[in-house]
Amino acid sequence: MSSTTRAVRTDGGGGSVHRRGRGVRDQVVPTTLLPAVVLAVLGGLAAIAAFPPYDLWMLLPFAIAGLNAAVLTRRWQAAALTSLLWGLAFFVPLTIWAKTYAGVGPWLALGAFQALYIVVYGLLARAVLVRRGITLGSGIVVAALWVGVETLRSTVPWGGLSWGSVSFALSSSPLLNLGPWIGTAGLSFVVALLGQFLCGGILALLGRRHRGVTGLSGVWPMATVIGVVIGTMVVPMPKNPPPTGDSTLTVAGVQGNMDRIDPESLEMPDIFPHQLEATDAATSRVAGNGGSLDLVVWPEDSTGWDPRKDPARGQAITSEAQKADAPIILGTQTPTDDGGRYNNSLLWTQQGEVDGVYAKRHPVPFGEYIPYRSFFRTLSDKVDLISSDMKAGKEPGVFDVDGHGVGILICFEIAYQDLVHDVVDDGAQVIVVQSNNALFGDSDEAIQQVAEAKVFAVVSGRSVVHVSTVGQSAIFTPEGRTLDYQDHWTQGSVVADVPLRTGITPAVAAGHWPEIVLSGLGLAGVLLAGAGGRRAVAPARRRRDRAAATAAGGRG
Template identity: 55%
Template sequence: MTAREDRARARAQDRKEREREERSARRRSAAPMPAWLAPPIAALGGYAAWAAFPPHGLWYLLPLGLAALTAACLVRRPGIAALSGLAWGMAFFLPLTAWANIYAGLEPWIALAVFESLYIIGFALAARAVLVRWGPSPRAGLVVACLWTGIEVLRSHVPWGGLPWGASAFALQDSPLLTLGPWIGTAGLAVVVGVLSQLLLGAAWLLLGRRAGRSRSLGLWPLTAAIVVVLVCLVVPRPHNPAPDGSGTLRIAGIQGNVPRLDPQDLEMPAEIWDNSLALTEQAGADARSAGTDLDLVVWPEASAGWDPRQDAVRSRALVGAAEDAGAPVLIGTATEAPGDRVYNTSQLWTVSGGPEQSYSKRHPVPFGEYIPARSFFRMLSDKVDLVPTDMAPGRSVGVLDVGERKVGVLICFEIAYENLVQDLVRDDAEVIVVQTNTALFGDSDEAAQQLGEARVLSAISGRSIVQVATVGESAIVTPDGRDLARTGHWEQGIVVADVPLRTGITPAMAAGPWIAVGIGALGLAGLLLALGSPRRTVDIPAPRRVRRTR
């Protein structure tokens, strides 16, 4: 055999070996995140995600923060992924729920952040199981996005009814993505955020050369796809959402009575909230008469009466007089007796004929805030449970009240964060939604801004205007298209009043009920099971290609 033939055979063998190594490299997952770097990267991602929420409103940081979390999940050991999930969760939930430190104290605040972070740990482990088998790829990205949504839905409902505070959708009040809300609801918006995060992760991995056998320039494609998704949202049409026959509006006045800052040791509402609310109601009626208009409804905030006015003839007459001054029924917030030495958080509608003619009791009291589940057990862990001396009982009826010939839906405080409660109102023909809340309990924290952001998002999703009335701010009247018809600041007396548009149509998200969330969760679970059934791939950096030397 000639030297020429030897060289040709060597080149052919070398080419086959290179092709074999390239095919093997393409089958491998991305190189792992170093164990020492993953938790800090995750913590930075969690902090960035917090900045996406009101009052900061940097919504585009949420997919970036989630991308950082999933990048930190691609590690060799599950324990590091779990630690990264905890780091992300604490960096996110501690600042997000800082208001809990005011209301309940340091230990319950930290306990809340730790408990919510357990869900993020669950997501991190599930995402890692997918990524170490499929690598950063389109199918892995879709499954991870669905898993993120599934975990978010789970923590929003389990246990004790859950807590959806910090759900992805609530960062999007000023985002183009919110145009998708009436079509796909909060769960669908969470998937979109998840998909964007995985596109950004894929782009970063390719641009940084972390996928073997691929050109770095390919990273421009997922980045372009993420930009296209956002741009498309700018032209998404709104669902048809017709106004009812007639005027199509209710003239509603929200009364922000305001009180001095509360003593964090007792957080008792001062009695002056009652006097302030009465005075502002009289002013609202006078303003309406001077403007030649009529009010249809006056709304006071949650806890505007610290007692049941039905038990006090003087205060009952004062409310009748307030309705006469305003020329409209007055919806107040109070506490009423419930079976078993408990109380209801109740909205009462008072008219010139007396009252309350109609009422609504809060259906979803906040666990550990308004009642203590398994009180005897948790008392063994901390005596902080006695900060809530009386448990609040849940109401049973959906809060849709008749105001003249119109239907007004009522929610109290944190209930605005629960999409299923909003769906109940819409299905029961509510044409506008009123939210009564006591923000005085949370001092100067971001809670009021966060809650108003939730109201904006649910207004867009439900197709209903929302009137949020707070004790000390922020009170506002918002429409489904994102307009502020009226608004007050924090720690100030004021009245928000507007002709509020009414709607009767049902958006696709409202019509779908829970099935969007169920479908997405099922897709994520199926993808996880499919990934677990796949052969595990290496997560090591591919070895350098060997070059055969020839003579």
């Protein structure tokens, strides 16, 4: 008897399988290994297509639906395998930017490590679904588990890696309208829940669910998904007043551009002169249009040597600030006495003074410092490409510019909710992100990062000025509108009257509570599911049970 036939018997046949299923409202035909593998790989690839530069965000619920269907197997080992395949199909191409300077081995290791989190999700989700079936309650629990695992991945180890979080695929989606209300965790929960609706609906339409579930039962979950997406188009933004007095700052974000850097030396000799050229051009353009600047922003690593220790560079920056009649926020590396370094942002005034210093608080492990260097050197000599470990700053960076708070984040920091919340809580009325995407060559890292900036502009209720050495650079309003944009590998600037805001969105006010509550809900759902003895998917029989069943069939 095939596994499919045994599952159908749970609906009306006799025997032990039927007794296990008694009282379970939903019975699901288990997914066999080959279809599960295909679903997993296609699901992971669909998830990639949901992110920039493809922006097919509508595929993301289908990707999660495919994963959930792929783990509905009789054996947990098969679920672990299919979850791993989904994770590899997603994270390996997503993180290909790491290959540019780290090499193939570390890139594949990073993708494989991230995929392990999907295995954790798959096994936990399976534990719920094989016990409780595809119901509204199990769907909520599974969606909460997705948030919990995504939170874990964004936190552990060494501060985690939030790259690839669900919300970052929604920069062009109407679902982003929910962002200031429910935050990134809420967005992940909604998308994961829509994925479970799709999973249940499609399985019902295909006749893979029984015990009172008809094919037509698959229509309403599909309709619900469509209705939710359409409904989010009219979700209003929270009230978010500007500060008293000036409601905008005229900002020029200068993208100097450079030649493609050598991945071995990581040197950028032409970035500083290019920044001076592009700043001259931006200042002249604004003045030619009868305007004036309040602030100039340079990207991360835009000066090479720390200009506080190089009088010639310092004087050149002062001259540009005087021409623009505006301070310049610039990025530089500052060595420490013990051989380390800080990734600093400086507020350089027209008088040649430094009026503010911010040190990056979340250095990237294996990108800006090497944890357990002696151990990892035994695995790859690439660790020595990072010859000096970057130290973490301690305080949020909020500079005072004409009485307005300008929050500072450096590069990957825009992908971390707690860092964004910190600068808003500390009084930022606009957020500046300084980045050096030259390190990642022609990969999609730059366009994915600028999408993260747009998402957090909406979630935080703050305009975001995202400035890169080589692009992409952009300015986003708190509503997610693009005020100006500069493409990859071009020299130029983004200039706009940038809206200032003082209101606190519900998402920022909630802090970490959405992740905590949803993660707790997911774990509680797993424990409750495990406590029950009834199953919606029959377990794999032992070999002797199959032999006995075959013999009984032969006697019949």
